[in-house]
Structures are given as C-alpha cells and as structure tokens.
Amino acid sequence: MRGDGARTVDRSRVTQRGDRHAGSARRGQSNLLALVAALTLLTAATAGSVVVADRALSDVDGQPARAHAAAAVADRLVAADSPLTQRDRVVTTVGAGNLTPAAVDRLAPAAQGRPVRVRLGNRTLVDRGTARGPTVRRVVRVVDGTVVRRVPLAGNRTVTVGPTPRVELTVQTRRATVVTTVRADGRVVLHAPGGLSGTATVRTSPAAETTLRVAASGTNGSVVVRSTPPVRTTTLRVTVGSRQSGGGGAAVPIVDGGDGR
Amino acid sequence: MTARSPPDGRSGRRAARQGGDRDDGPTVGGDRRRAERGVVPVTSKAAELGIVVLYVAAVTTALYGGVVPDYRTAAADATAEQVTVRVAGELEAAVPHNATAVDAETRLSLPATIRGAAYRVRVNGSAVVLDHPHGSVGERVRLSLPDRVASVRGGWTSGSPLVVSVDRRATGLVVTVADGGA
Numbered sequence A: 001m002r003g004d005g006a007r008t009v010d011r012s013r014v015t016q017r018g019d020r021h022a023g024s025a026r027r028g029q030s031n032l033l034a035l036v037a038a039l040t041l042l043t044a045a046t047a048g049s050v051v052v053a054d055r056a057l058s059d060v061d062g063q064p065a066r067a068h069a070a071a072a073v074a075d076r077l078v079a080a081d082s083p084l085t086q087r088d089r090v091v092t093t094v095g096a097g098n099l100t101p102a103a104v105d106r107l108a109p110a111a112q113g114r115p116v117r118v119r120l121g122n123r124t125l126v127d128r129g130t131a132r133g134p135t136v137r138r139v140v141r142v143v144d145g146t147v148v149r150r151v152p153l154a155g156n157r158t159v160t161v162g163p164t165p166r167v168e169l170t171v172q173t174r175r176a177t178v179v180t181t182v183r184a185d186g187r188v189v190l191h192a193p194g195g196l197s198g199t200a201t202v203r204t205s206p207a208a209e210t211t212l213r214v215a216a217s218g219t220n221g222s223v224v225v226r227s228t229p230p231v232r233t234t235t236l237r238v239t240v241g242s243r244q245s246g247g248g249g250a251a252v253p254i255v256d257g258g259d260g261r
Numbered sequence B: 001m002t003a004r005s006p007p008d009g010r011s012g013r014r015a016a017r018q019g020g021d022r023d024d025g026p027t028v029g030g031d032r033r034r035a036e037r038g039v040v041p042v043t044s045k046a047a048e049l050g051i052v053v054l055y056v057a058a059v060t061t062a063l064y065g066g067v068v069p070d071y072r073t074a075a076a077d078a079t080a081e082q083v084t085v086r087v088a089g090e091l092e093a094a095v096p097h098n099a100t101a102v103d104a105e106t107r108l109s110l111p112a113t114i115r116g117a118a119y120r121v122r123v124n125g126s127a128v129v130l131d132h133p134h135g136s137v138g139e140r141v142r143l144s145l146p147d148r149v150a151s152v153r154g155g156w157t158s159g160s161p162l163v164v165s166v167d168r169r170a171t172g173l174v175v176t177v178a179d180g181g182a
Helices: A002-017 A020-060 A063-078 A093-097 A101-107 A251-259 B008-018 B032-094
Strands: A085-087 A090-092 A116-120 A123-128 A135-143 A147-152 A158-161 A166-173 A179-184 A187-191 A198-203 A210-216 A221-227 A232-240 B104-108 B120-123 B127-131 B138-142 B149-157 B162-169 B172-179
Touching: A020 B032, A063 A101, A063 A116, A063 A135, A063 A232, A063 B032, A063 B138, A090 A093, A093 A123, A093 A135, A101 A116, A101 A123, A147 A158, A158 A221, A166 A179, A166 A210, A179 A198, A179 A221, A187 A198, A210 A221, B032 B104, B032 B120, B032 B127, B032 B138, B032 B162, B032 B172, B120 B172, B149 B162
Parallel strands: A090 A135, B149 B172
Antiparallel strands: A085 A090, A116 A123, A116 A232, A135 A232, A147 A221, A158 A210, A166 A198, A166 A221, A179 A187, A179 A210, B104 B162, B120 B127, B120 B149, B127 B138, B162 B172
C-alpha cells in the first residue's frame, strides 16, 4: 500500500518535473531505430554486393569457351585445307557460298551445338541460332574465280562484265557467220572485216563494269567471255554463342567429361 | 531526515529529490523507480547487443553456409574453363599452319590449384578435359585440329609446367601433353 502511494506520488512528481525518465525512454527508442536502420542498410549492402558479384560472374561464364570456339572456327576456315580457301587466307566465292553449318561443325568441333554466325564482308555465310558472344575477325583475300559467260549471236549480243583488268574472248562461229567487231563501252577493241577467230584478250576497266557488244554477220555461234575479277580484301567475322543447355548448364561438362573416360 | 523510519521514507526521498541530488547514498530497498532507472539502459543495451549478435550470426551463416561456397565453386569453374581453353588454344597453336616436318615443344604455366585442390588436364583424342576433385568444377573443350594431326594424347597434373610437344610420325603429327617436371 505504501509502495503504491509512493509510486503515485512519484509519478506525479516525474510528470511535473517531466525530464529524466521520459527522455531516457525516448533515447532508448531512438537507439533502437538507429540500430534497425543500420542493420537494414547493412543487409541491403550485403544483398547488393551479392547481386553485383552474381552479375560479374554470369558475365564471365562461358566467355573463354565462346571466344575459343570462335577463334577455332575462324582459324580453321581460313586455313589452307579449308573448303573455303584456295590457299592460306585466300577465300573463294564458290567455297564461301557452299559453306554449311555442318561443314563448320566438322572443321571446328568446338562449335558443335553452339549458335554460329559467319560473315564474309557483308555476306552472311552461316547463321545458326542467335550467336551472342565475342566476334573473331580474320582479314582474308577473296577471289571470285573465273566467270564464264556465253554470248549467243542470236541474242542481243551484249554482255556486261564486272570490274576486271582484262577479259578473254573466244569466238565460236559456224557456217558463214563471222564476228567482225567487238566493242567495249562503244570503243572498238577487236575488228577484222574478214571475221575474228580464236581467242583474244581485251583490256577493260578494273574500276567499273564494262559492256561488251559483238557485231556479227549472222546468228550461228557465240562468243565466250572469260573474266577474272580482281582479288579483294575483306574481313571474315565469326561469332559463336553459348551452348544450348538442354537441362542445367552446369551438368553439361561433367556429363561430357564422363563419357570420355 | 532519518532514512530508517518508514513513514519518513517519502519525505526523506523528497527532500533528497528536491535537493536535486541523484545519488543520495544508501536508501530503502523498496525504491522501485530508482531501481528501474538503473535497469532501463542496461536492458536496452543488452537487447541491442543481442540483436546485433543475432544479426551477425544470421548473416555469417547465410554467407558462409551458402553464398560463399557457391561463389567459390562458380569462380573455380570459371577458372577451370579458362585453363582448359588455354590448353586447347595452345594445342591448336602448336600445330604449324603448313608443315608436316615439325618437332616442337611448348611449355605452359598454369595455376597449381583450383579451389584449393590440385587438378588434372587430359586429352582424349578430340577434347581437352579438366578433372577436379570437386564435383561441380570441370570443363571440356573440343579441339579443332587439321587432318594432318594423327592423334592428340597425354595428361598433366597441376603443379608443374605443362609441356605440349608436336612430333612427326609416319601417320601424321602427334601432339602430346605431359608434365614438365619440377
């Protein structure tokens, strides 16, 4: 009873004086708030650094293998024994046109099961899947090979050849038909009133296309035009993406490692 | 002002209070207000300490129980990939572009351990395989070699330099991976 009384009085006194106890309680709560805020910040910083580490690691994951595969494909494509090339680093247009994803896999097994994109200059030779990864470049020379065109005298007797320093003409006529004149862009380059025969070489522009026009006395026969476009330099770009994982990317190397034992 | 007599306890304390003196010496055991005033900071500090200790324990457990070993394994796997790719690249580069008469040897320095353990790199004809004691660490890179290479073989255990040698045989070039000795 006495204690109660004391308490009542005491409380009234405290409220009157008002400072010390209330202040201490407030201080205690503000301490707690500060602690909660600090722990929250710490948690956020920890979680944030884990996320950053995760991103950094996922960026680097598979990168060396992709770069290696791309370099392997590029090196094997420009090698002398590649179906693409005539010699080391000399690519033929025909070979480039015949390149298939299967051929790439056969040449460079590192690219098997991966998206691959091979580009020669502006031309895409192989595009399998969406290859996202490092691009390996190789400077190559491109030869187009000899282009053979037959100009029948029964037709319009003109042919346009690409930029090339020279073309070779072979006249093939039968019966009374003779080829008298050949003009390149209107300029007379070959002329024989009695008729041309055999093979002749004609200089043309290496920078622009040339239109050859044949004048003949009849329609039996043809003129065969052989031209060799000049060698040009371009870039072979190979991009190889990550292997398509059927189920669980991490399991792939282990399974593969197991079957090789 | 005798502190001993019960009826005067209040007045005595009041007098002490009014005097503005907080520490007024030995008092009656029943002064609960005073006792609480002493306890409140202690309990709140203890609670704060407890929360911090629990928090640190929880974060440590979460990091070292799961996150750190996972990252260690992931980083080890990335390193294994780099090592394997490096060996594969070296094997491919060891084969000359346009020659069959070759006897060449290349030494390669590689990490002695990955994830704190020794590992092994072997070649099984068409691929470079890295074997590691940890189950989740390993890599396999397929080799892209020209036809004039008859076979690729050998193995290497980490700790010494890796030696890649290319020899000419009747059937073609033979590429061998071996330990380089100490």
